[in-house]
């Protein structure tokens with residue numbers, strides 16, 4: 337049974353989920369030749385019963401299937417908590433408890449094509465529109481549970497990015513607490529708003545648009561840019577021009593436009609990563625598939641309310657180089673492609 341472990345002194349936590357070590361891998365180097373992909377059409381009985389299905393219009397063929405994760409990091413279990421040990425007394429102002437508690441939540445997988453060989457950039461505009469609407473509905477349904485404080489939607493594309501199955505899919509999971517990285521951002525946003533009476537992310541976008549040197553693309557309602565503080569080579573964000581905290585409540589027009597934008601941008605990104613790999617590691621070309629993560633940053637819930645200071649966004653993070661010893665030791669990353677250069681490579685197709 338997965339569990340959260342917390343250290344109240346450092347405000348850090350970890351999910352311990354040993355069952356996930358048993359999940360199957362379909363990467364070329366790990367998969368046995370007899371491997372049957374559970375996400376392909378025809379193999380539906382290999383997954384748990386779906387929680388949602390979307391069909392191609394006018395057909396009986398599913399376009400999207402959402403199923404409970406067979407190897408979940410969180411489960412809809414009964415809540416329990418216990419103290420592992422305490423380093424200071426309860427009366428200390430800096431009490432330090434190491435605790436464990438049930439990792440309560442839902443963890444589902446969104447299978448995004450019935451076809452095995454479709455990667456994100458090849459799904460097409462109509463499918464991406466289906467997906468953005470589906471994501472919004474799914475996030476809303478996860479937040480219907482009042483105990484949920486944060487919902488994380490994400491995609492691991494390629495084995496280097498952590499995908500255990502190469503068949504295109506995303507994952508969504510809910511947490512009964514706000515993760516420290518999100519809480520820290522919220523605290524900073526509140527401080528900025530109190531001091532300036534302005535919204536931080538609105539100001540950042542304004543400056544980025546004025547400078548233009550990291551802007552990849554703009555549409556009527558979105559800005560695509562490589563952030564100044566790109567942690568990883570090729571990191572690219574998509575933000576709504578009009579700051580709002582909750583992607584799940586965006587209008588049909590906004591979700592349609594986002595679907596078109598993601599379809600177009602991910603193809604462009606994948607082509608760029610393929611070309612970059614061809615240039616930098618020609619020996620690996622045959623086996624190369626672009627690896628990247630997509631992190632959907634969405635507002636948490638605070639006492640059931642959506643914090644208006646937050647700005648939802650999509651962070652797309654290619655895995656061009658590994659997280660290594662320096663990163664583990666210092667928390668800093670070394671980005672081998674300046675974001676200004678990566679933006680130029682993307683818009684000039686110079687890979």
Ligand SMILES: [Zn+2]
Pocket residue numbers: 373374375376451452503
């Ligand atoms: Zn498959």
